[in-house]
Amino acid sequence: MKVAIFGTGYVGLVTGTCLAEIGHDVTCVDVDTAKIDGLKRGVLPIYEPGLEPLVVNNHRAGRLHFTTDAATAISGNEIIFIAVGTPPDEDGSADLKYVVEVARTIGRHLQTPAIVVNKSTVPVGTAGLVNDAIARELEARGASIDFEVVSNPEFLKEGAAVEDCMHPDRIVIGARDEKAVESLKKLYGPFVRNHDRFVVMDVASAELTKYAANAMLATKISFMNEIANIAERVGADVEMVRQGIGSDPRIGWQFIYPGAGYGGSCFPKDVQALTRTAQQHGYQPQLLNAVEEVNERQKSHLFELIKRHYGDSLAGKTFAVWGLAFKPNTDDMRAASSRRLMEHLWDAGAKVKAFDPEAAKEARRIYGNRKDLQVCDAMDDALEGADALVVVTEWRQFRSPDLKALKAALGDAVVFDGRNLYSPKDMEDAGLAYYGIGRGRSIAAAAS
Ligand SMILES: NC(=O)C1=CN([C@@H]2O[C@H](COP(=O)(O)OP(=O)(O)OC[C@H]3O[C@@H](n4cnc5c(N)ncnc54)[C@H](O)[C@@H]3O)[C@@H](O)[C@H]2O)C=CC1
Numbered sequence: 001m002k003v004a005i006f007g008t009g010y011v012g013l014v015t016g017t018c019l020a021e022i023g024h025d026v027t028c029v030d031v032d033t034a035k036i037d038g039l040k041r042g043v044l045p046i047y048e049p050g051l052e053p054l055v056v057n058n059h060r061a062g063r064l065h066f067t068t069d070a071a072t073a074i075s076g077n078e079i080i081f082i083a084v085g086t087p088p089d090e091d092g093s094a095d096l097k098y099v100v101e102v103a104r105t106i107g108r109h110l111q112t113p114a115i116v117v118n119k120s121t122v123p124v125g126t127a128g129l130v131n132d133a134i135a136r137e138l139e140a141r142g143a144s145i146d147f148e149v150v151s152n153p154e155f156l157k158e159g160a161a162v163e164d165c166m167h168p169d170r171i172v173i174g175a176r177d178e179k180a181v182e183s184l185k186k187l188y189g190p191f192v193r194n195h196d197r198f199v200v201m202d203v204a205s206a207e208l209t210k211y212a213a214n215a216m217l218a219t220k221i222s223f224m225n226e227i228a229n230i231a232e233r234v235g236a237d238v239e240m241v242r243q244g245i246g247s248d249p250r251i252g253w254q255f256i257y258p259g260a261g262y263g264g265s266c267f268p269k270d271v272q273a274l275t276r277t278a279q280q281h282g283y284q285p286q287l288l289n290a291v292e293e294v295n296e297r298q299k300s301h302l303f304e305l306i307k308r309h310y311g312d313s314l315a316g317k318t319f320a321v322w323g324l325a326f327k328p329n330t331d332d333m334r335a336a337s338s339r340r341l342m343e344h345l346w347d348a349g350a351k352v353k354a355f356d357p358e359a360a361k362e363a364r365r366i367y368g369n370r371k372d373l374q375v376c377d378a379m380d381d382a383l384e385g386a387d388a389l390v391v392v393t394e395w396r397q398f399r400s401p402d403l404k405a406l407k408a409a410l411g412d413a414v415v416f417d418g419r420n421l422y423s424p425k426d427m428e429d430a431g432l433a434y435y436g437i438g439r440g441r442s443i444a445a446a447a448s
């Protein structure tokens with residue numbers, strides 16, 4: 001099938017590439033000329049495991065095209081995806097200006113009937129806005145061309161995006177028109193050959209499903225962070241508690257890892273946007289408010305633990321920070337907890353030596369040449385001359401450090417573990433003071 005995708009970010013590029021991989025003819029469109037030029041040369045704008053060879057091979061095979069020319073991209077394509085950003089507006093609601101702009105562009109250039117599939121995360125009612133924007137442009141041209149707007153939210157995770165796209169656990173389609181549903185089933189069919197994973201519903205329910213999924217996952221995380229904060233106060237270890245509840249299939253093992261708070265481009269903005277939607281409809285979403293509030297507090301929690309150890313005398317101290325990306329296997333630092341931590345440390349007069357396997361370039365882009373930040377090329381380099389280590393992202397290579405070397409390297413022999421990667425006992429045996437998240441007993445011991 002012939003497909004155009006507007007927006008060549010995490011969602012658009014991954015979706016387009018995976019659709020090309022299963023044999024469709026895909027044109028990715030973006031307004032960012034540098035991104036498109038890079039992609040044509042095989043230079044990817046993001047780090048995503050497994051994506052680069054797929055992009056290069058499918059581009060070479062002539063199934064995956066990149067352009068900034070919307071008119072050419074739209075021409076003759078039966079399916080047109082919208083996969084542009086929906087960042088938070090000033091009041092937290094989703095800013096739909098990019099989505100509406102794409103809809104207008106489609107209306108301006110559409111020549112043949114098409115299904116317009118909205119993959120961006122958008123509030124209920126957006127399909128209607130998209131429909132109206134296209135219709136208005138067609139009317140202005142005096143053109144009468146059939147089109148149908150469908151909601152098809154995306155559930156992929158960064159760091160596992162290709163895998164999620166190739167093996168989706170469900171494909172949600174919100175549509176009024178049976179023919180549009182059949183076309184999308186044909187498009188995605190090869191991804192779900194052995195299982196019927198299509199969940200077909202009305203458009204409003206599909207739009208809300210996306211927010212419900214992200215809000216539920218964010219709720220699980222904030223819930224565990226709340227338990228961690230209680231554990232810290234009552235002298236329990238949240239890691240034991242996690243193991244004690246995860247085996248109950250009604251609770252499950254996933255998304256119950258306490259930590260330095262959830263980050264990324266989606267959970268924070270989507271919880272806020274759903275909150276705004278509820279409020280706009282006269283409902284006070286107390287649970288969603290609490291999920292966000294707990295997360296906001298949690299993002300400062302590592303710094304609170306650092307203050308607990310050092311008191312207010314942080315000026316002149318140097319902190320090694322392992323992990324800058326908001327999660328492992330990505331270079332994305334949007335709303336990353338590392339940023340909040342470093343900003344607190346800098347405000348307190350401390351310096352940071354940071355290492356991340358993929359996000360170094362992004363950190364340099366965000367923070368430029370700050371005197372109090374040194375972005376290092378190796379994890380051990382970050383330890384040199386540091387007083388303490390703070391682990392913010394659970395990259396695999398951080399999991400088994402040489403504790404003797406760690407003790408020797410750190411001026412104050414103290415570790416703050418924002419992802420509970422280490423055993424308090426191993427740390428204690430190695431002579432390191434250890435602060436994890438929600439690890440009440442070891443924190444009490446370290447602070448005493
Ligand atoms: N990042 C993720 O893991 C996921 C994101 N989503 C949702 O998908 C949407 C896209 O997110 P990302 O891919 O992360 O965004 P992104 O920011 O990585 O990429 C968006 C792209 O759209 C381009 N763009 C903006 N206006 C355009 C226009 N008029 N025509 C063509 N291209 C245009 C931008 O230049 C940018 O390259 C958002 O609504 C997000 O909430 C959904 C699931 C997962």
Ligand SMILES: O=C(O)[C@H]1O[C@H](OP(=O)(O)OP(=O)(O)OC[C@H]2O[C@@H](n3ccc(=O)[nH]c3=O)[C@H](O)[C@@H]2O)[C@H](O)[C@@H](O)[C@@H]1O
Nearest residue numbers: 154155156157158221255256257259262263264266326327
């Ligand atoms: O809408 C989106 O953009 C996507 O948002 C999340 O995906 P993503 O943000 O890429 O990454 P996650 O693995 O969900 O992690 C989000 C944050 O939660 C944190 N987290 C995750 C799991 C956990 O147990 N504890 C925890 O603190 C991570 O460290 C990270 O900061 C969802 O998992 C995807 O299904 C969704 O499509």
